[in-house]
Amino acid sequence: MQDDVRCQRTLAKPWVSTRFIFLRFFSFLLFLQILLVVYTFFFFCPIPTLAAENELHGALAMDQQLARIEQLLLAQDVTKPPPHIDLAIWAAIVPNDNTLTAERIALGRKLYFDTRLSKDGTVACATCHDVSRGFTDQRSVSEGIRGQLGQRNAPTTLNALLMQTMFLDGRAPTLEEQAKLPILNPIEMGQASPEDTVKVIADDPEYQQMFQQAYRRVPNYDDLARAIAAFERTLVFLDAPFDRFVAGDATAISVDAQKGWALFNGRGRCMTCHPLNPSNPLGTDNRFHNVGVSARKQNFDELATQALKVLAKEDSVEAIDRMALETQFSELGRFLVSKNQADIGAFKTLQLRNIAITPPYMHDGSMQTLWDVMDHYNRGGEANSFLDGGIEPLALTEEEINQLVALMFTLTDTRFAEANQQQMERQRQVAQERRPFREEALAFRRILPFEQRVTGHENVTTGDQAKKAAAEGEKIVEQEKHDQQQGKNLENRPEGQETK
């Protein structure tokens, strides 16, 4: 009887028996393997519902952005032109194959906020063109999938419908063409091809229905771009205190801003590249100018000469594409698109509308405040062989600079008034602490642009100070990124507060 119990006991506990050593061993191995699979799965294919800080790339969560956009966009009859846009201009900018309908706009909205369109499912248009951050990302350069950084500052989608070309080098002629490119860019949304992109959404019955209603076709890449463009054409934010002032309300903007407006048209020399008129209310001439920003942080002339030499030696397509994507040659701007020597280092004049809520400024986001921008222009930009000659020292006093900046703060749509106010306070504080681009000797023409390059005299610390300023700007970006990665909870962030 005792032997039977012992046997049973042994049988009842197979794990501790030596007969089952291998079983234990292989079970443990299996457990490890499962762990590995699970770990790999989570590491390489993160589930969007995790909503971790770095996976949103600093953007507000999409559902929250959607909620905000509902508040912002006014209900309107989409068959009519939006307010503040000239009828004839509207008729000219809406393409025949993409007239606005409610279905198309709804589809575009869904796509704009859909992170599935990116390779790893974390980046949507709204990641870098975030509703809560002025429809840009308020970062110097944008971040794409896997945390990769680009070289250029993201322009805002607000009022983008009135721009004549898209991207800072104008390489896309329409909103439709623009929407197609970031999806396929390996450092932005990273899809391998249009077909891959469509595959992601083609099986979704909701998308199938929406595409059918919008374009009467199955989901395809061209219509995807059209829908996004249609949605973007509703992002009209042209109702600012400035407009009320121009319409006749003298109390709509401060006295300082009014003086700024006089300067804008006069000694500030702003109006020529940033025209503001009823038919073109954006404050951009849609042209490309080299104002010297590229020249600040590198030997720009050497870069340009190098680029011309590269084109001479390596005449392959790969060389040109590589040039466009490589860090240094990206600084050549419009030249890479137009191949015109006059366009070397030229970037598009961006709009002044809502400028206050879309820092940092310039094509590389190197300027944190509007005071920095004014300092840059006041000193006559940065001398380089291709500098636009219209950029010359302005000899504006501090008071005049404040007036011009005050004017720029009046160009924000009233729906963003709170964000505007916060930016004004924040930028003013930053500007009071540091003005890295300020150079009085140049601004007041005691030293002239090109003088230091020609005479070699370092009596104005233009070169060094400017490089320092650029480095400082980069440090700020680094700090901000670091803060981000520390894990500020975006969902608790009140409306409009920027992350920097």
Place this chain on the structure above:
Amino acid sequence: MARRPSMKSVETKYYEERQQLFDQLRGLDRRSFLKVSAAAMGAALTQGIQFTPHSFQPVQVAYAEEAEAFRFAYISDSHLYDRKVNERFVRSLLRAVDDVNRMDPAPDFVLYGGDLAQLGKPEELDLGAQILQNLKVPVRMMVGEHDWFLDMGEKWRALFGEPTYSFDHKGVHCVVLLSVLEDDFWTVRGMTPMERMQTVAGLDNGIQSRFKVGEEQREWLQKDLASLADNTPLIIFSHSPLYKYYRAWNFWTEDADEVQALLQRFKNVVVVHGHTHQLLTNRIGNIYFHGMLSTAWPWPYAPEGLPELTIQMSRPDPFNPNDGCGDGACRVYTDGLADKVYNLWNRNPVQVTRTYMVSNGKQGLPAMPNLISF
């Protein structure tokens, strides 16, 4: 002021050539197209010319015929005031000096085309001399009317030596003339030197006389050229155009015919002149005339008398004080012909090549402006 209605617009030409390439290469997509155009650019660049990708023709012009003798750069017509009076013109001259210092390969010398000062004042000429000292290559100075008529060349001589001289460079004979002398109009009017200068300084001031080289200088020139063989490459530098373009603005040399007669026997003569502040090209027989850009401001084209060969620059934008201005270079060949490069600021450079000149404008056309000139 288009004088060649038979020429196609630059857009038509552009798209036709582009279409030609498309047709030539089957199954061309955008990437291959870029490859071809890059190859064209590459070919163009290896020839050593500046990069002007307007044409999609694989080979722009026939460069390989003649060997290049040398190249020189030019800066002209800076019209400096004292720095405290006008710093804008100073900035422009500094920019031109910067451009020339960055030229790669470096030119053999720089020709300064005249009108260094605006009112011929000593401080203006000193300022100009000071700035030009920063050039890394030697400078050859030429005098303009704005430098001369305050003190009739006293300060100029002290700074830069005799206004008329010649030199040989790599087998090419170069002559620098003082072609802006004027018959005395000031004595009878009892003008002070500054009044005289201000009269001459006004382009449209009708009181002044027309420019001339003058008999004395023509005799000097004849002697200077006497020993040269007919096929000697010859470049004449003069401030005023050595022909008759527009009298009212002194785009004119009164004794141009006599001077041209002295040059007639040579195979090829290139005249490089200033004063006109615009893209200007002319050919009279064996003489090829090229205007130089100003650094200070552009002149409009005259209402009449514009030479047919001229490729006009389109109307400059007054917002940009550098538009329509710039500096440039000249590639001189062993046979005496030259390519003229206009390095217009904020515009693509324009090349007026020997092929264009020799073919009387039928071949080797640079890009024509498609906006109105003036």
Place this chain on the structure above:
Amino acid sequence: MRLLRLVWTQRWVSILSLVFVALACDSSPSPTSSSKTPQPQAPTQPSGAKEGVDVQLCDGETKTTVPADVERTRENGVKISDALMAQWKGKHPDVDWVSQEQEKHTIVPPHDNHNLVEKGQGQVYGKISEQDVLTWERETLKFVTDGSRVFHSSDELGSQIAVSCDMCHPNAANTHPETYPKFQVQLGRVALLRDMINWCIEHPVRGQVLAPDDPKMRALEAYITAQRKGQQLAYGKR
């Protein structure tokens, strides 16, 4: 006798004054130059004094004393008026500014209205006379000539960098007044000729902008428009 002499002296003085007025005030100074309107003052000496007679011009400043014993002949009267005029010219060297300016710079003449001479209604409004036509022509030409004067003078334009309009626009070339009003790209809005003039004054010339009805602005507009006489209007042309 004394009374008669007084009257006779007065008459001489008045005749001489009329002569001076006719000579001096005819070449009126340029409307935009800084000379003030003269204020005539009463002669300081009572007429008929034994030492002589003060004769003065309508500017109230230029005067001379004619000794009492100078014979009152026509020749002497002319000599006195010549002397006074020489004095006046010495003080106002630009008196002949119109022809001086026209000598320097070609001014396109205004439309010739001579075909209107002897035309017009009968008695009430009278016929248009040669002098009428001449008056219109002279005044128009002077106004335009004054514009040329301002156009060519960096001082008159208030330029801080000694730049005048003719540096880029000799004989007002490349100004295209017939294309206004138009959208002027540099201004970012629709401009009239005077707006563009002001923009040019502010930027390339770096001077002080003029009020639209400033006499200099009006003169500049007149000169620029005059040089394009005969051009077709083409408003809105770039």
